Amino acid sequence: MRAFITGGAGFIGSSLTDQLLADGHEVVVWDNFCTGQERFLEKANAAPGFQLVRGDNLDTPALTRAMAGCDIVFHLAANADVRFGLNHPERDLQQNTIATFNVLEAMRVNGIKRIAFSSTGSVYGEAKTIPTPEDAPFPVQTSLYGASKLAGEGMIAAYCEGFGCEGYIFRFVSILGERYTHGHVFDFYKQLQEHPAFLDVLGDGTQRKSYLHIGDCVQAMLHAVYRGSARDARHRVQIYNLGTNDYCEVKDSIGWICARLGLQPELRFQGGDRGWVGDNPFIFLETAKIRALGWEPKLTIRQGVERTVDWLGANPWIFEVRT
Amino acid sequence: MRAFITGGAGFIGSSLTDQLLADGHEVVVWDNFCTGQERFLEKANAAPGFQLVRGDNLDTPALTRAMAGCDIVFHLAANADVRFGLNHPERDLQQNTIATFNVLEAMRVNGIKRIAFSSTGSVYGEAKTIPTPEDAPFPVQTSLYGASKLAGEGMIAAYCEGFGCEGYIFRFVSILGERYTHGHVFDFYKQLQEHPAFLDVLGDGTQRKSYLHIGDCVQAMLHAVYRGSARDARHRVQIYNLGTNDYCEVKDSIGWICARLGLQPELRFQGGDRGWVGDNPFIFLETAKIRALGWEPKLTIRQGVERTVDWLGANPWIFEVRT
Numbered sequence: 001m002r003a004f005i006t007g008g009a010g011f012i013g014s015s016l017t018d019q020l021l022a023d024g025h026e027v028v029v030w031d032n033f034c035t036g037q038e039r040f041l042e043k044a045n046a047a048p049g050f051q052l053v054r055g056d057n058l059d060t061p062a063l064t065r066a067m068a069g070c071d072i073v074f075h076l077a078a079n080a081d082v083r084f085g086l087n088h089p090e091r092d093l094q095q096n097t098i099a100t101f102n103v104l105e106a107m108r109v110n111g112i113k114r115i116a117f118s119s120t121g122s123v124y125g126e127a128k129t130i131p132t133p134e135d136a137p138f139p140v141q142t143s144l145y146g147a148s149k150l151a152g153e154g155m156i157a158a159y160c161e162g163f164g165c166e167g168y169i170f171r172f173v174s175i176l177g178e179r180y181t182h183g184h185v186f187d188f189y190k191q192l193q194e195h196p197a198f199l200d201v202l203g204d205g206t207q208r209k210s211y212l213h214i215g216d217c218v219q220a221m222l223h224a225v226y227r228g229s230a231r232d233a234r235h236r237v238q239i240y241n242l243g244t245n246d247y248c249e250v251k252d253s254i255g256w257i258c259a260r261l262g263l264q265p266e267l268r269f270q271g272g273d274r275g276w277v278g279d280n281p282f283i284f285l286e287t288a289k290i291r292a293l294g295w296e297p298k299l300t301i302r303q304g305v306e307r308t309v310d311w312l313g314a315n316p317w318i319f320e321v322r323t
Numbered sequence: 324m325r326a327f328i329t330g331g332a333g334f335i336g337s338s339l340t341d342q343l344l345a346d347g348h349e350v351v352v353w354d355n356f357c358t359g360q361e362r363f364l365e366k367a368n369a370a371p372g373f374q375l376v377r378g379d380n381l382d383t384p385a386l387t388r389a390m391a392g393c394d395i396v397f398h399l400a401a402n403a404d405v406r407f408g409l410n411h412p413e414r415d416l417q418q419n420t421i422a423t424f425n426v427l428e429a430m431r432v433n434g435i436k437r438i439a440f441s442s443t444g445s446v447y448g449e450a451k452t453i454p455t456p457e458d459a460p461f462p463v464q465t466s467l468y469g470a471s472k473l474a475g476e477g478m479i480a481a482y483c484e485g486f487g488c489e490g491y492i493f494r495f496v497s498i499l500g501e502r503y504t505h506g507h508v509f510d511f512y513k514q515l516q517e518h519p520a521f522l523d524v525l526g527d528g529t530q531r532k533s534y535l536h537i538g539d540c541v542q543a544m545l546h547a548v549y550r551g552s553a554r555d556a557r558h559r560v561q562i563y564n565l566g567t568n569d570y571c572e573v574k575d576s577i578g579w580i581c582a583r584l585g586l587q588p589e590l591r592f593q594g595g596d597r598g599w600v601g602d603n604p605f606i607f608l609e610t611a612k613i614r615a616l617g618w619e620p621k622l623t624i625r626q627g628v629e630r631t632v633d634w635l636g637a638n639p640w641i642f643e644v645r646t
Contacts, residue, residue, distance in 0.1 A: 085481075085485070086485045086486070089424075089427075089428065089431075089482075090424070090428075093420075093421070093424050093478075097416075097420060097474060098416070098421070101412070101413070101416050104412075105412065105413075108412075124461075125480075134461065135460040135461050136460070136461055137458040137459070137460065137461070138447075138457065138458050138459050138460070138461055138462065139461065140480050140558050140560060140562070141476070141477040141478075141480040141481045141484070142480070142481065142484045143481055143484070143485070144478065144481045144482075144485065146477070146481065147474070147477030147478050147480065147481040148477075150473065150474070150477045151420060151470070151473070151474030151477060151478075153464070154464040154469070154470030154471075154473045154474060155416075155464075155467065155470050155474075157448075157463050157464040157465070157470065158408075158464045158465065158466055158467045158469065158470040159412075159467075161464070161465045161466070162408070162409045162466070162467065163409070235463050237463060239463070
């Protein structure tokens with residue numbers, strides 16, 4: 001198949017690109033290189049079925065042209081700056097909600113009927129049911145990021161129902177691993193480079209989070225898409241939580257990072273039970289649905305954190321570029 | 324208080340305007356008169372605390388100026404054309420999703436901290452739990468209209484969380500009564516005017532729907548807002564289903580309409596279990612939450628349908644204008 005990947009030069013997009021190419025498919029990467037990295041596509045560039053098109057999801061005509069001839073769209077491009085959403089509320093609307101609409105319209109014009117979408121566990125707000133299943137009680141949104149991903153999910157589902165598309169929506173926990181460019185491991189690593197003697201930590205360190213390694217994430221998405229699990233379902237959109245069967249506290253993660261780096265910094269907790277307004281102190285997703293398709297994560301959270309630390313150590317350039 | 328009502332010249336907005344003025348409040352009506360009607364504001368125009376400003380929610384600077392000095396926003400303006408959403412997908416995005424964002428931003432600039440929003444039972448998609456409570460299992464969207472209202476709900480909740488606003492989200496069943504300008508009673512009445520001998524009915528007539536009279540709808544919204552039920556709640560956004568304790572089949576409603584008009588048309592059912600793609604064959608909401616605040620509907624569905632028929636009979640001009 002010929003896959004179109006929005007945000008294909010990003011952390012998740014470029015990893016997915018490499019796997020699709022390795023599986024023998026053609027890939028068109030679409031990226032505005034706002035946070036995407038050319039270096040992430042070095043391997044892909046050498047593959048025969050690879051094409052790169054620079055462009056922005058808000059440029060609908062160019063998006064529509066670039067998508068022509070593709071069989072499936074992996075829509076990964078997004079504003080992923082969850083924490084500072086309140087500083088620029090229009091960003092989630094434009095780069096997530098409106099961008100997703102533009103992708104759906106470009107698909108419609110091109111007659112493309114399959115879409116996979118990277119959503120987030122943040123759409124559950126502060127879930128009362130933990131681990132949280134896909135059909136948890138109708139949540140109340142707590143972040144503009146979650147709200148914009150929920151808006152994207154809703155439009156995709158409505159297009160699938162109305163135009164007979166086949167949709168795969170993946171609600172991610174935080175993803176980490178090789179090519180990881182933002183998030184708590186990145187921030188902590190960067191701090192410890194600058195001052196190995198201490199580490200400033202938002203919240204009180206007891207926020208519980210779940211993480212999934214990028215390799216497992218990509219395999220999970222492709223597992224569902226290759227099987228075509230949405231093709232004959234009651235709803236032609238299928239929603240899957242993606243995560244490990246476990247969670248950790250921020251403190252645990254700090255311990256693993258410091259052990260890997262051989263450091264013993266003073267931990268300076270900023271206090272409170274969450275990192276920022278709208279942060280969720282506990283995200284842990286029930287993944288029985290995707291597991292029932294036969295997928296299993298290969299790495300633990302600790303292994304994922306350690307691989308991330310190792311990759312950051314081997315790629316100091318990532319701290320010099322805008323990500 | 325001084326209330327700003329988007330869509331204040333519409334069916335629900337003008338009824339709310341009259342009630343707020345009767346309760347001694349000031350009202351600024353904001354409407355682009357795309358479907359709003361000047362005649363709906365005749366009574367309001369005579370009240371001292373009333374002001375009308377013509378404008379569109381997509382004109383953010385004008386919206387922001389018009390809102391200055393208000394204490395609360397009732398955001399009712401929307402594209403309410405549920406049935407033909409697939410013919411112009413951008414309309415729900417612009418007039419519902421983006422418009423709601425603009426309203427929230429205008430509130431933020433003006434320091435207005437209270438919002439009430441007209442959402443819809445359509446956000447539940449094809450609910451498995453009936454009657455459907457506010458915390459029903461996380462639904463899959465089936466219409467662009469529902470998806471756009473869900474997007475609006477999400478942004479409002481995130482603003483309430485992030486900026487400390489107080490939000491009231493009302494998920495309506497279909498509303499009918501005086502000033503009703505679209506929907507099945509309107510369509511059937513119009514058909515019977517043109518050809519009293521027969522009536523074309525989408526679906527098979529067994530679609531089950533719930534209706535609420537406009538007077539009860541306005542009282543329910545004001546009941547929650549006047550009590551300030553979101554002020555001290557865990558979530559500063561409170562979501563309420565609005566409807567009666569009952570439902571009817573489309574066939575029942577046709578019977579009441581025909582009895583009221585003294586007609587016995589041949590019923591020509593178009594077949595299928597739903598009126599159109601994305602139509603929901605059964606919407607019936609659990610209203611225990613709003614009832615727990617002390618509100619009760621005064622009219623039955625049948626009484627609501629009959630009052631609608633009577634009003635349409637007394638206001639033939641409504642069939643001549645664009646609504």
